[in-house]
Amino acid sequence: MRLSDTDHDRVTAAVTQAETATTGEIVTIVAQASDSYHDVSLHWAVLGMLLTLALLAFWPVAADHIYALVDPWAQAPQGALYVIALVLVTLVFLAIRLVLAWAPARLALTPGATKARRVRRRALLLFRAGAEKRTKSATGVLLYLSLAERRAEIIADEAIHSRVPNETWGAAMAAVLTGVRDDRPADGMADAVAQIGTVLAEHFPRRGTPINELPDRLIEL
Structure with missing residues (x-):
């Protein structure tokens, strides 16, 4: 204004x-x-990543369910679970950063x-x-x-x-x-x-x- x-x-x-x-x-x-409060959006994105990891630790079968979308007949190997966790935290980080690129949202969460x-x-x-x-x-x-x-x-x-x-x-x-x-x-x-x-x-x-x-x-x- x-x-x-x-x-x-x-x-x-x-x-x-x-x-x-x-x-x-x-x-x-x-x-x-x-x-500009860009650091605030970064803090929220990092918090989202940590909460995602906490959710996977609390409910580890979630990663198995995600792997089942790719191969429903096999048990997810340990390496695949790490990849799933990495992909999830990356997507959460990018999604939060994208949403908070909008200044009003960033300001509201400051x-x-x-x-x-x-x-x-x-x-x-x-x-x-x-x-x-x-x-x-x-x-x-x-x-x-x-x-x-x-x-x-x-x-x-x-x-x-x-x-x-x-x-x-x-x-x-x-x-x-x-x-x-x-x-x-x-x-x-x-x-x-x-x-x-x-x-x-x-x-x-x-x-x-x-x-x-x-x-x-x-x-x-």
Whole structure:
């Protein structure tokens, strides 16, 4: 799902408005996904192979039944049983890999904790590249939304982090996740930006001539 030009304008306007009352700088980034999760499909395929071997060990006559399809009048030799096991685990491995080549299936079978870690890791990388210590007073904040995982992260520069506990961003996180749940990600991000701006204005109020040190526009990856 790509955001429209109107969505971009809505989030950008929210950032511009939020920054009028604070020296803080808000960076907004939305990504389609934070990871491809191909390693997850590999893990499931290996698990399928192990379960297949476990099934053959628990019910060894299954291999005999399979061999009987080829030669119903002879008992399967030991070597043939190993070949059958090898063919079965290979087919299971390939079948799972084929099914999980479809991204939605792969994402659905990815544990929530794994998604959370990947989204957090991607957000940190983007924050370090585009917002961390990029302002004179070290007052940058990143709002990152990963659409596929339906997860968001808010990461603040050290000057903000030292004065604003993580729990303070709860309202902003709730706003962006509500927007995602309702299929209104741009509205959710705009609402979250307003919440972030309120927090920043309280701790880092605007004084003097406004200086825009980081871009207001929404960045879509």
